[in-house]
Each structure stands twice: as C-alpha cells, then as structure tokens.
Amino acid sequence: MKNLFATIFVWVISILSIFAQEEYVSKVWVADQGDGTYKNPIIHADYSDPDLCRVGDDFYMTASSFNCIPGLPILHSKDLVNWTLIGYAINSLSPEDHFSKPQHGKGVWAPSIRYHNGEFYIYYGDPDFGIFMLKSSDPKGPWTKPVLVKEGKGLIDPCPLWDEDGKAYLVYAFAGSRAGVKSVLLVQGMTPDGTSLVGDPVMVFDGHPDNPTVEGPKFYKFNGYYYIFAPAGGVSHGWQLALRSKNPFGPYEFRRVLEQGSTDINGPHQGGWVETPMGEFWFIHFQDKGAYGRILHLQPMRWEKGWPLLGQDFDGNGVGEPVSSFKKPVIKSHWPVITPPESDEFNGYTTGLQWQWHANPNINYGYPSGNLGFFRLNCRPRPENATNLWDVPNMLLQKFPAPVFRATTKVTFNHRFNGEEAGFIVMGDSYQYISLKQENDKLWIKVVRCKDARKGGAEEVLFKQEISNNTIWFRIEVHDGAICRFGFSENGRRFKVVGEDFQAVPGRWIGAKIGYFAVRDGIINDAGNVDIDWFRVEPIN
CATH class of the missing domain: 2.60.120.200 (Jelly Rolls)
Known part of the structure; x- marks a missing residue:
C-alpha cells in the first residue's frame, strides 16, 4: 500500500510540474504580439534543426541536442507561435561510457518527428554510430530506448515516410567529416515497423556544384507528389530547396523556395512544414545567430503550381524570403501566450525542464x-x-x-x-x-x-x-x-x-x-x- 501511495504521489507531482511549465511566460522574449500577429523569431533560443508534426489540434516539435542531456527536447503548441517545453525523449546517450564525459558536437543530430498508427516516432543520426529510432504513444513519454536502424559512420539527418500503400521509406544524408562524402541525399526502403532498412539506398539528389552541403532532408507526400525539403549552401549562408517526384526513388526536380534575399535573416533553412486544421500551411526553420545559437522562425507557406513558396516573395523572383512579422495562424480555440521555461525557483521535486x-x-x-x-x-x-x-x-x-x-x-x-x-x-x-x-x-x-x-x-x-x-x-x-x-x-x-x-x-x-x-x-x-x-x-x- 505504501508503494501505491508513493507512486500516486510521484504521479501527481509530475502532473503539477508539467502544468506549471505550460504556464510560463518569458519576461525577455515573447513572439506573440497580442494583436493577432507574431514577430520572428518565435523562439529566441537554440533549438537547432527543428522538425514538427501535427496530431489533431496539437503541434509537436523536436530539435538537435548533440551531447546535452536530457536530449531530444519535445515542445508543444496549438498555434505554432506559442510553444512550451514538455519533456525530452532521451535521458542518456549510448554507449554510456562514451557519453559519460562531454562529447562536444556529437550525439543527436537533426531529428525528425512523425505520428504514425497511434505512435510518435523520432529518427536521428549520430554521426559516429548511425541512424536511430525511438517511439512513444505519448509525446511526454516515456519513450523507448533508441533502436539502431542503420549502422554507419557519417549517416545523418534521417526522416521517414509511410505511404498509403503500407510501404515505408527513409531519406538521409552524409556528414562529410565522418563519411568523406557529403552533399548527396539517399532514399532507402524501410520495414513498416520502422526498425530497419531494406533494399539498396538510391541517390535521389546530388548537390554538387550548385547546391553544396545539401543535408537535413524532410520527407512528405502531398497531392500525389513525393516532396523532400532540404537545406543547402551551409548553415550561415544557405537556402532552402524543395524536391518533388511521382516516385519516392525519383527522378526529382527541384527549386529554391526560401533564401535570405534582402532580409537580415541569414541561412533561412533546415526545418519542417505542417498543415493546420484550418487548412493553412506553415514552415518552421532556424537562423544561425552565433552565440545565441540556432533560433526558430515561422514562415507562412503557400502552394503555387505544385511548388511551395515560403515566407514572402518580396523581390518577385519566385523565391520566398523570411518575414519579420506576420498574422498568426488561424486556430479553432484560444491558446494562451506561453514560452519555454527560463527562471527556476528550485522549490519542487524536479528541476525545470530547461536545464x-x-x-x-x-x-x-x-x-x-x-x-x-x-x-x-x-x-x-x-x-x-x-x-x-x-x-x-x-x-x-x-x-x-x-x-x-x-x-x-x-x-x-x-x-x-x-x-x-x-x-x-x-x-x-x-x-x-x-x-x-x-x-x-x-x-x-x-x-x-x-x-x-x-x-x-x-x-x-x-x-x-x-x-x-x-x-x-x-x-x-x-x-x-x-x-x-x-x-x-x-x-x-x-x-x-x-x-x-x-x-x-x-x-x-x-x-x-x-x-x-x-x-x-x-x-x-x-x-x-x-x-x-x-x-x-x-x-x-
């Protein structure tokens, strides 16, 4: 009976802690302007390589965490502007001994998050060990231990796609520092349970020479086309590409869909897009801001003749540029102003999720x-x-x-x-x-x-x-x-x-x-x- 009471007590404290986190509002950065508009960045903090998915009226996002633990942050929103940190998917990295001391810049690179058959899936690349997958029925956890989907040094930036016919695929890239190869994207078949790859990988895009350092691909299917969104050109001065094909293995045509242009938002790329319940399309990406890290921006997105246009085409060249402010996404009901936690009174049984x-x-x-x-x-x-x-x-x-x-x-x-x-x-x-x-x-x-x-x-x-x-x-x-x-x-x-x-x-x-x-x-x-x-x-x- 004592154990039952202890379990209930811990459960109640955990719920109260999560509720308290969701009520936090920053005193130093709030993107929601309170008049139906927002300003970029929506989060002025280092959530590198973001990806997101929607389940019903809820949006969930994750990001790279590298050697920092807990890793794979899970953020939640209902309007894409106001986000709260609800937990992490990883409590420690493997091999345990290897990551018991700081492995700066190693660990979790460029994850993707998807919802499939009632479960959330996260795929990420560890550039020294390979591609991993973990899943959960609840985004707050618990999450399974990571499963090694494909072993290989330099394999990074994976993203899955489950097709309507039951087949599954994975797109991924290379880290040149480990593989000696970069600037190409591969697609490979995957078992429907998402735990292993099948068949041979197929190169679907070669970024040499006009789109060097192509990486971070995200896989989608929309209106009969397979789309791969991928950044190119490098973190600080790059741009966003969109590829499309009628076949997951290509051939793909491509075009540039987001660039810095006349704005001061450098490297506007590496992110993901979603459709809201109200039929709007939005794209979240990062901007490299030096010591402040890779901060998050939200761009409106629309379709023109089967191609996405991100942000606004200010100069009329057919390529979008980042907006500094815009009207908020339309949602079904009120969602309060909230931000990821910062301050911590250390009065509870857990530390704040920001640590x-x-x-x-x-x-x-x-x-x-x-x-x-x-x-x-x-x-x-x-x-x-x-x-x-x-x-x-x-x-x-x-x-x-x-x-x-x-x-x-x-x-x-x-x-x-x-x-x-x-x-x-x-x-x-x-x-x-x-x-x-x-x-x-x-x-x-x-x-x-x-x-x-x-x-x-x-x-x-x-x-x-x-x-x-x-x-x-x-x-x-x-x-x-x-x-x-x-x-x-x-x-x-x-x-x-x-x-x-x-x-x-x-x-x-x-x-x-x-x-x-x-x-x-x-x-x-x-x-x-x-x-x-x-x-x-x-x-x-």
Whole structure:
C-alpha cells in the first residue's frame, strides 16, 4: 500500500510540474504580439534543426541536442507561435561510457518527428554510430530506448515516410567529416515497423556544384507528389530547396523556395512544414545567430503550381524570403501566450525542464531538495590533466533565451576543503565565469576567463577578492551582441560589476549556455557542494 501511495504521489507531482511549465511566460522574449500577429523569431533560443508534426489540434516539435542531456527536447503548441517545453525523449546517450564525459558536437543530430498508427516516432543520426529510432504513444513519454536502424559512420539527418500503400521509406544524408562524402541525399526502403532498412539506398539528389552541403532532408507526400525539403549552401549562408517526384526513388526536380534575399535573416533553412486544421500551411526553420545559437522562425507557406513558396516573395523572383512579422495562424480555440521555461525557483521535486547536463548525468552530480527549496550541486573532481572546464560533465546549463537579458542567482557554497570551487558560467568554445573558491583555507570570489577552451586554452584570472560570506548573489547581464557582464552582491540589493566584459561565443554546434559548475581538486569521500536557491531571468533595467 505504501508503494501505491508513493507512486500516486510521484504521479501527481509530475502532473503539477508539467502544468506549471505550460504556464510560463518569458519576461525577455515573447513572439506573440497580442494583436493577432507574431514577430520572428518565435523562439529566441537554440533549438537547432527543428522538425514538427501535427496530431489533431496539437503541434509537436523536436530539435538537435548533440551531447546535452536530457536530449531530444519535445515542445508543444496549438498555434505554432506559442510553444512550451514538455519533456525530452532521451535521458542518456549510448554507449554510456562514451557519453559519460562531454562529447562536444556529437550525439543527436537533426531529428525528425512523425505520428504514425497511434505512435510518435523520432529518427536521428549520430554521426559516429548511425541512424536511430525511438517511439512513444505519448509525446511526454516515456519513450523507448533508441533502436539502431542503420549502422554507419557519417549517416545523418534521417526522416521517414509511410505511404498509403503500407510501404515505408527513409531519406538521409552524409556528414562529410565522418563519411568523406557529403552533399548527396539517399532514399532507402524501410520495414513498416520502422526498425530497419531494406533494399539498396538510391541517390535521389546530388548537390554538387550548385547546391553544396545539401543535408537535413524532410520527407512528405502531398497531392500525389513525393516532396523532400532540404537545406543547402551551409548553415550561415544557405537556402532552402524543395524536391518533388511521382516516385519516392525519383527522378526529382527541384527549386529554391526560401533564401535570405534582402532580409537580415541569414541561412533561412533546415526545418519542417505542417498543415493546420484550418487548412493553412506553415514552415518552421532556424537562423544561425552565433552565440545565441540556432533560433526558430515561422514562415507562412503557400502552394503555387505544385511548388511551395515560403515566407514572402518580396523581390518577385519566385523565391520566398523570411518575414519579420506576420498574422498568426488561424486556430479553432484560444491558446494562451506561453514560452519555454527560463527562471527556476528550485522549490519542487524536479528541476525545470530547461536545464541540461553537458554529458550523461550521474546521481553524484546533484539533486533537487524538494521542500528545502534549493538544488544541490556537488563538487566533483576536475578531469585529470585538465587545463580548463571543457571536459567537465557536471555543468548544469540552459540556453540563452533572448538577445538581451539579466540572469541573477542566489547560492550558498558549502566548501569543506582547499581547491573546491562553484561558479556561474557562460559556456562556449571560450567561456567566462564568476565563482567562489576555497584557497589556502580562505574563501575567494573570482572572475575567470578561458579563450579557446576546445583547443586546450588556459584559464586567466580577471578578478580576485577575499570574501567572508559563503551565501552570495551572482549576476550575469547579456547585452546586444552577446556581450556579457559579471557581478555579485553580498546582500542581494547592491551589485558590484567585476572583471571584464566577455564576448560570448557558441560551443560545438550549439549556442552559448548559462548555468553552473562545481569542481574540486582530487577525490575525497565527503566533498563540498553549492546549494542553488534560485535562478531568475529578467529584463535589464
């Protein structure tokens, strides 16, 4: 009976947590303008390589998560403008040992999400291992463990198609860095259960030389044609193609359907389209915005003589360009203004869904404290021979949520031994943090920068001051252009800016992230920790 009560209790807490997430509204970026229009980006955060599907009146979206865990975020909307994060499809990556330390830029690449025969399917490529599939009857989970559909180094960006006759197909691409081949798309037969491929792969498109780096294909069938939507030209300066054929194996004709044109939206590509219950067509894609990551845009879509036109054809050349604002999609009923979560009071039995580790999680990294009202992050040993934090797995991080914002946190550092350190960090290929560290039996507040961390760069101390209070308020302000300013307070009211401004940079295929770390020198049986009271995102006054 006790086990039954415990199960019911956990279930109720989970439901309440999900409900609370859906009520969140950002203070720093809201796309819904409240007058029947929206502005782009619809999400000013790093949800790279998005794909989506519709089930009834509901839309579900996923995105690349690379080495960050939990992975494969699942977002939900009813109007394509207001999205909330409802969970993840992957809790750890395999092989477990391989992903127990940060594998920057590896892991989950360019997923696709589809609904078929009452189940949600996600396919993704791991460039080092092959193409995987997982599924669930409920988008909130639980999801099955990933099944290896096709083994192969450099196989990426898969997308399935189930045809009306019961046959199934998979389109995919190559990562040149692993396969030594790129800029071509393949279609191969698939078993109806989606677990394996059959027959020989057929090259259906060669991007050389006019459409180099063609990748990220999405497979559809509409009005008797098979369509493959695929970006080309590279992440920062590319465009969107549409291919069509009467046969899934081709031959395909193609045309460019979205480009930057006269707009300031670079690389408008890599995404998916849906038809709404009201008969409208829309396309979601990303824009590469450097340190802010690959942020999401929504484009109107219409059909002209069997071809899609995305965005608006401002110059009349027959190719769409991204819109900066537009009227919202028409839906059947009211859907509130909501956004993915950012702030976290750490008062519950779970952390906010926005947080991810830099590698597969370990219970020793940290845990929520329930009614005690904080998240405890334990000081874990620095990686052996490390010159910086690049290989530290126990970083609790989230995406930048807006071009300009302030993040403030209150922490208590329960230090026990020399060499223990807990910090508030902006993480990327280069990083900067503000921290508390015990050295020579004294407590110090520090600002530290590391340039070219991925290449083994050394840390540089920009500011250091002895401090007596182990409860501190840290603050990071992110200004236009991802310029970051660091500060602290001993009373939560008066903040002192310290160190130097830092130009945030992206990580490996991801935007810069903000959050926490806790490390120590060597191994001991009772290391110190940091209790994170809260994390709040607000506008800069």
